[in-house]
Amino acid sequence: MAEPATLRFAPLDLGRVLLWGATALVFVAAPLVFRQGFALTLMIQMGSMIVFALSYNMLLGQGGMLSFGHAVYSGLGAYATVHVLNFIGKGALAFPVTLLPLVGGAAGALFGVIFGYVTTKRAGTTFALISLGIGELVFASVLMFPGFFGGEGGISTNRVAGAPFLGVTYGPAIQVYYLVAFWCFVSMIAMFALTQTPLGRMANAVRDNPERSEFVGYDTQKVRFLQLVLSSFFAGVAGALSCINFEIVSDENVSALRSGGVLLAAFIGGIPLFFGPIIGAIVFIFFVVALSGFTQAWLLYLGLFFLAIVLYAPGGIASLLVMHLPVIRAGRLRELAWPYLLAAAAGLVAFAGLVGLVEMVYRLSEANLDPQMSIAGIGFDARAQPPWLVSAALLGAGLVALRFATRFVGERWAAIQQALEARRA
Amino acid sequence: MEFFLVQLLNGISYGLLLFMLSSGLTLVFSLMGVLNFAHASFYMLGAYFAYQISTKVGFWPALALAPLLVGALGMVVERYGLRKVHRYGHVAELLFTFGLAYLIEEAVHLVWGRAAVDYRIPPDLDGPLFTIITSQYPTYRAFMMLVSVTMLVGIWLVLTRTRVGLVIQAALTHSQTVEALGHNVPRVFMLVFGGGAALAGLSGVIGGNAFVTEPGMAASVGPIIFVIVVVGGMGSLAGAFYASLLIGCLQTFSVGLDWSFAGLFERLGWSMTPGSPFAPLWEITLAQTAPVLPYLLMVLLLIFRPRGLMGTRDG
Amino acid sequence: MSAAIELLEVRKSFGKTEIINGVSLAIRRGERHAIIGPNGAGKSTLFNLISGRYEVSSGRILLNGADITSLKPFQINRKGLARSFQVTNIFHNLSVYENIRCGVLWSAGYKYSFWHRVGGLKDVRQRAEDVMERIGLAKRRNVPAGTLTYAEQRALEVGITLAGGAEVILLDEPTAGMSRTETAHAVELIKTVTEGKTLVMVEHDMGVVFGLADRISVLVYGEVLATGTMEEIRANPAVQEAYLGALHKEGADA
Numbered sequence: 005m006a007e008p009a010t011l012r013f014a015p016l017d018l019g020r021v022l023l024w025g026a027t028a029l030v031f032v033a034a035p036l037v038f039r040q041g042f043a044l045t046l047m048i049q050m051g052s053m054i055v056f057a058l059s060y061n062m063l064l065g066q067g068g069m070l071s072f073g074h075a076v077y078s079g080l081g082a083y084a085t086v087h088v089l090n091f092i093g094k095g096a097l098a099f100p101v102t103l104l105p106l107v108g109g110a111a112g113a114l115f116g117v118i119f120g121y122v123t124t125k126r127a128g129t130t131f132a133l134i135s136l137g138i139g140e141l142v143f144a145s146v147l148m149f150p151g152f153f154g155g156e157g158g159i160s161t162n163r164v165a166g167a168p169f170l171g172v173t174y175g176p177a178i179q180v181y182y183l184v185a186f187w188c189f190v191s192m193i194a195m196f197a198l199t200q201t202p203l204g205r206m207a208n209a210v211r212d213n214p215e216r217s218e219f220v221g222y223d224t225q226k227v228r229f230l231q232l233v234l235s236s237f238f239a240g241v242a243g244a245l246s247c248i249n250f251e252i253v254s255d256e257n258v259s260a261l262r263s264g265g266v267l268l269a270a271f272i273g274g275i276p277l278f279f280g281p282i283i284g285a286i287v288f289i290f291f292v293v294a295l296s297g298f299t300q301a302w303l304l305y306l307g308l309f310f311l312a313i314v315l316y317a318p319g320g321i322a323s324l325l326v327m328h329l330p331v332i333r334a335g336r337l338r339e340l341a342w343p344y345l346l347a348a349a350a351g352l353v354a355f356a357g358l359v360g361l362v363e364m365v366y367r368l369s370e371a372n373l374d375p376q377m378s379i380a381g382i383g384f385d386a387r388a389q390p391p392w393l394v395s396a397a398l399l400g401a402g403l404v405a406l407r408f409a410t411r412f413v414g415e416r417w418a419a420i421q422q423a424l425e426a427r428r429a
Numbered sequence: 430m431e432f433f434l435v436q437l438l439n440g441i442s443y444g445l446l447l448f449m450l451s452s453g454l455t456l457v458f459s460l461m462g463v464l465n466f467a468h469a470s471f472y473m474l475g476a477y478f479a480y481q482i483s484t485k486v487g488f489w490p491a492l493a494l495a496p497l498l499v500g501a502l503g504m505v506v507e508r509y510g511l512r513k514v515h516r517y518g519h520v521a522e523l524l525f526t527f528g529l530a531y532l533i534e535e536a537v538h539l540v541w542g543r544a545a546v547d548y549r550i551p552p553d554l555d556g557p558l559f560t561i562i563t564s565q566y567p568t569y570r571a572f573m574m575l576v577s578v579t580m581l582v583g584i585w586l587v588l589t590r591t592r593v594g595l596v597i598q599a600a601l602t603h604s605q606t607v608e609a610l611g612h613n614v615p616r617v618f619m620l621v622f623g624g625g626a627a628l629a630g631l632s633g634v635i636g637g638n639a640f641v642t643e644p645g646m647a648a649s650v651g652p653i654i655f656v657i658v659v660v661g662g663m664g665s666l667a668g669a670f671y672a673s674l675l676i677g678c679l680q681t682f683s684v685g686l687d688w689s690f691a692g693l694f695e696r697l698g699w700s701m702t703p704g705s706p707f708a709p710l711w712e713i714t715l716a717q718t719a720p721v722l723p724y725l726l727m728v729l730l731l732i733f734r735p736r737g738l739m740g741t742r743d744g
Numbered sequence: 745m746s747a748a749i750e751l752l753e754v755r756k757s758f759g760k761t762e763i764i765n766g767v768s769l770a771i772r773r774g775e776r777h778a779i780i781g782p783n784g785a786g787k788s789t790l791f792n793l794i795s796g797r798y799e800v801s802s803g804r805i806l807l808n809g810a811d812i813t814s815l816k817p818f819q820i821n822r823k824g825l826a827r828s829f830q831v832t833n834i835f836h837n838l839s840v841y842e843n844i845r846c847g848v849l850w851s852a853g854y855k856y857s858f859w860h861r862v863g864g865l866k867d868v869r870q871r872a873e874d875v876m877e878r879i880g881l882a883k884r885r886n887v888p889a890g891t892l893t894y895a896e897q898r899a900l901e902v903g904i905t906l907a908g909g910a911e912v913i914l915l916d917e918p919t920a921g922m923s924r925t926e927t928a929h930a931v932e933l934i935k936t937v938t939e940g941k942t943l944v945m946v947e948h949d950m951g952v953v954f955g956l957a958d959r960i961s962v963l964v965y966g967e968v969l970a971t972g973t974m975e976e977i978r979a980n981p982a983v984q985e986a987y988l989g990a991l992h993k994e995g996a997d998a
Contacts, residue, residue, distance in 0.1 A: 054696060064520075068520075070523065070524075072521055072527075076653075084492065096928055122728055122731050122732060123731075125731055125732075125735045126731070126735055128519070129458075129464050129523065130664070130794060132464075132523065132656065133464070133656075133659050134659060134727070136652055136655055136733060137652060137656050137659070137723075137724045137727045138656065138724070138728070138730070140652045140721075140724055141721050141724035141725065141728070144721045144724075144892070145721060146797075147711075148713060148717055148718065148721070150651060173881060174686060196903070197861070199860065200861050200862055200863060201857060201858045201860055201861065201862055202849050202854040202855070202856070202857045202858070202862055203856050203858040204861055204862075205842065205845070205846065205862055206846065206856075207847065207851070208837075208838065209835050209836075209846045210836045212837050212838065213833065213834070213835050215797075215833065216650065216829075216833045216834065216835065216904070217817070217846070218816070218817040219795065219821055219826070219827060219833075220846055220847045220850060220904065221818050221822050221847075221850030221851065221908060221909075221910060222818055222850055223818045223820040224818075226856060227856065230856050230858070234858065244901075254507040260648065260652075264527075264531070267524075267527070268528075271524060296981065301535065301539060302531065303535050304535035304536065306531075307528055307531035307532040307535055308532065310531070311510075311525065311528040311532060312529045314514060314521060314525045314528055315513055315514060315525070316525050318514070318517050318521050343433070343652055347820045362539065363542060365539050365761070368541050369539060369540055369541065369542050370542055378974060379797050416769075418552045420791065
């Protein structure tokens with residue numbers, strides 16, 4: 005299906021202004037539309053995750069650098085922020101809380117310079133492994149110096165600190181939301197602007213053909229180093245936002261889990277397109293926060309979803325969406341509705357079977373859990389045979405149906421593609 | 430002296446285990462250009478399968494069966510997963526194995542729970558083999574070394590003396606030529622990947638009960654294996670061997686030593702108080718830094734010799 | 745007469761195999777110099793050594809008098825030497841315009857800047873448009889380079905090489921795989937864009953060589969058999985025997 009390619013998304017300048025304006029509007033209006041407190045916490049987390057995922061894509065999507073240790077920069081940025089915030093709270097420092105993300109960014113960039121020097125000496129797979137090693141190094145070191153890093157409990161703080169800014173104390177969640185929304189919006193614009201600079205363009209060139217880049221006068225190591233430092237700045241900003249929101253920073257902030265999480269988020273969203281990680285961050289937070297309330301196996305489902313994206317849609321959700329633009333323009337989207345519906349139905353059946361099996365296995369594996377359980381309101385005993393047979397049957401039937409349905413989708417697509425090609429010729 | 434000898438033997442046996450793991454990884458990387466992020470997950474599965482089998486029929490059948498099961502799983506993964514992402518490039522392959530590692534860890538959580546399982550050393554191998562001065566050297570450690578060495582010699586023989594081995598060696602550098610000569614290279618890839626997985630599984634069988642068998646074991650040994658591969662030089666078996674022994678001994682020795690800079694300063698006549706500048710830094714003992722030493726080694730090597738000890742293939 | 749490029753007893757071995765066996769050569773400033781020879785003679789290797797892609801086993805290489813023997817490719821490029829590749833080495837995912845622009849950015853002085861908006865850089869744009877016009881790809885400016893035809897990619901290959909405005913240009917088989925008309929067009933292009941610059945070319949097509957080159961060097965088994973004008977080369981008995989033998993007859997019949 006999709007070969008990862010850099011699709012240029014370049015509407016007219018007026019169009020671009022409208023797009024950013026619309027985004028700003030969404031940020032401002034969102035809490036008015038989704039009024040529940042739960043929605044607000046979700047959106048705040050999405051905001052900082054968007055910055056984090058976009059910063060990650062500066063490395064992977066734009067620079068071709070796969071990193072397994074990006075949480076180092078956001079986590080250390082968070083630690084710097086929490087210390088400064090505590091100083092503000094004690095009255096030892098007069099610095100506006102509103103500008104704290106800059107502190108996180110500066111710390112992130114500083115460590116980007118320190119670690120980046122070592123990690124960018126190699127490229128490709130080796131770079132990925134080195135980033136993993138640095139991540140483990142920092143994670144282990146955090147527990148070794150409890151004075152600075154607060155040990156296993158981490159360091160907690162209070163974001164209501166210092167002088168209020170125009171009456172805003174950041175106590176209520178809605179104020180935190182607008183702070184996060186502001187910095188998220190500003191970071192999005194900044195990171196997009198960076199893609200339009202000589203460095204940003206050469207980062208793409210180095211990603212595609214590092215050798216030729218050398219022969220047009222560029223030291224590829226320096227390009228990658230600078231790209232990493234800029235990326236770690238924004239990672240630090242994301243870390244600061246997380247610190248302000250949760251009011252605690254611990255070793256979890258620099259853990260392999262966090263690094264893996266941002267990788268998953270960016271990839272699921274789509275690394276070839278600038279806005280891909282934005283989608284990915286939203287989907288990821290939704291998975292993690294919302295789904296984890298329903299089932300203990302949410303990480304398993306997330307992993308399966310990630311694998312499905314790697315296997316069948318390596319350009320991510322964003323690429324899947326953009327793929328449909330020519331079809332929409334030709335007015336032929338309706339032809340795909342029925343095949344998609346069938347595929348979705350088949351997929352849902354298979355998924356229901358999978359959920360049944362997974363949840364039952366989980367129930368039985370832990371001795372202290374009640375085997376009497378219910379999914380979607382249907383109660384049953386996990387030890388009995390019928391639920392197992394039903395789930396297995398659903399999964400099997402669903403997969404078979406999915407096979408046929410996807411073939412149907414493929415045929416429809418091919419037909420539409422042919423028609424579009426013919427029109428172009 | 431006694432401490433030194435015991436720790437040396439322990440370090441070597443641990444290093445050989447690490448080499449069993451890193452050699453499988455290196456072979457797969459050299460042949461297919463893909464670094465299997467889930468390699469340590471196969472190690473974990475080997476331990477868990479062995480645990481499950483040994484509780485039903487005993488250790489010795491587990492020793493034979495568990496690696497085969499893991500190897501079979503490896504072949505399935507290659508055939509239906511890795512082969513599909515191959516055309517998207519190395520990044521996609523690495524990400525696939527990364528997702529697989531997540532998946533396997535969660536599956537293990539799901540089936541066996543989050544706590545460690547009681548995978549025990551079999552009674553006939555439990556106990557001291559010989560005594561070094563006053564310390565007793567456990568039989569099981571010697572058994573581990575025996576299995577490691579036998580397996581590695583076996584692999585070396587297969588690669589250099591059998592026809593399949595020669596095909597693999599040729600396919601290492603010229604897979605298209607080998608395919609043009611009529612050999613089923615995709616099948617060779619599948620066998621090698623499965624073989625690598627089986628090797629990791631075997632390491633899990635013998636390592637899981639000597640150390641601990643818990644869902645976090647893949648995440649704790651995985652990065653060490655990658656460090657070994659980077660330090661030894663990507664794609665170099667000899668490099669992986671030296672790096673494995675080096676890191677095995679480094680970690681084993683440092684865990685048992687309570688040296689610290691503060692102690693050194695004391696010896697030199699400078700006394701430290703908790704109020705001295707950077708006191709926490711000096712107070713740290715070598716034993717406390719043991720988990721980070723492999724990564725520090727990697728960082729130092731990268732600064733002074735980025736190719737690794739014996740680097741051949743560039744990542 | 746100053747030498748743009750000087751090779752002093754350059755040797756290169758891969759393991760035990762010696763590919764370049766002591767080559768000493770001086771390319772004069774402003775001349776068009778062709779390097780010919782049978783396949784496997786080491787012509788591309790020589791280019792790789794000069795441009796810094798490979799390290800010499802022994803010997804020295806000078807660019808405008810400065811020693812560039814152990815410099816990295818980007819350092820050599822910044823000193824005013826640009827090269828094209830025999831196997832097309834472009835940025836497949838970027839458009840034609842962006843490909844050329846990559847060749848322009850460093851020499852235009854923007855280096856690693858992350859504070860300039862590249863779309864607003866008029867000088868960069870002008871230069872890139874200029875190059876695209878000359879290589880005849882102006883109409884295909886937004887097409888991803890990976891989807892161009894072979895001849896278009898070869899033109900782009902040359903374009904990227906020229907975009908930086910280097911004074912010394914190395915072209916590695918620029919007309920490889922082209923038809924007669926495409927070749928003729930390419931020769932015209934090379935002639936005009938290398939006006940006043942130093943050009944070194946590896947070529948198999950004798951027609952191209954005879955049409956473009958001021959001087960020719962013949963490379964056989966890693967050694968320079970002879971250097972001179974085409975008459976001198978044609979008359980050289982060692983060259984005739986080693987290489988031009990069949991073509992000499994062909995030239996006589998034509």
